[in-house]
Amino acid sequence: MKQPQAHWGAKLYFSLVRDYLRGHKTAAEIREALRTLPADDRLSPETAAGPADFVMAAAACVHERYYHQIARWVAVSTDLVPQRSGLIHHLEQFLWGHITAEELHQWATWYASPAWMAYTGRFEDDDMAYLCLEKFPVLPSFSRELCMKLLWLMRLPVNPRSQAVRAALRRL
Template sequence: MKDKLPYITSTYFVSLIKAYLQGHKTKPEILAETADLLPPSAHNEVSQLLTAAAHQMNDAFYADIVDSIQHTSGTVPTRKGLIHHLEALLKEEITVQELLDWATWYTFEEDQLSAGIMDDFAVEYFCLDFLPVYHEELTENQFTKALQLFKQQDQNPLKEKIALTLLIEKEQQHFLYFLRSFLEQPQHIEALDSYLMKKFGMDHFSFPYMADLVGMSGHPERMEELLKKAMC
């Protein structure tokens, strides 16, 4: 392989690894592009597969790749990358498992908070929290709604996190219950804060729909309107 492809450099492998980790290329796209380059391998994870192939081609490539990946940005999922992967999933070009493998390649210790790993808070929540929990039950319609959410121009990370969570029907019921309970007993703000903090990582001061909720005082029947707004 070294003799056949003398023009290949470590930069080529770095660009492929970053393209995959950011999400701009899916696993099938990487494998198709490198079909004549990669030898049979036991590695299933794309970056490991590419790194192993680079190491086999040139011993110096491995150090170059490790140094480049460790000391530069661009090695975590991006919004464009997530959109690309969701579109590929809906076109049946990748499986849910391949989406999950890509989204959760980054591992962290049990006592390490996931917040702040990625530049995009909503993408981080989807990849590291939402998808690992719900991937087995998400339907094509729910994946489509998630895609539409990430493609919106008016981005608000807090609202996006809420909307993603509310893709799950049981979460919609919990949302209605706790917010309706607050309207009925507004003096018990602690219960609302406990729910918001546990579910969304925020209190009522940062809850983006608090003004809407307070405005519905005396009209708990309007809660469905707020639910619909929060799901968009």
């Protein structure tokens, strides 16, 4: 039996959730995208637990089925983990002054939060797993100097990565 097609609206909201979780869009970019989409006036990014939750709540305001569809997709997706390209995007946005250190920290630590622990996936490399699961959750804040070092290290080729680069990441 053929599965019913998901409505394009649910796919649009899911793509926003996916892009934020992977790091390809910042919270500010998500808010900007949602301004053009229908949503309940009572809904505000400040009342949501995070940008991904805000997008899901906005989708539910448009149609209740959207929320359930997106929640189902999130539950079965194996690629909703922070990605190297997403970290680079967030670091650049921070250095350019488009996001705050708090917003960068919120994105960098979402994967380690208890609410999202059930949605597991595989990191693209050991460095991203180390940063998102061990380093970022205990990091008190992001400084410009730290971000510039991280950006330089993240732009280096992944394979083969020298032991010196791995050691440098661990010393940050």
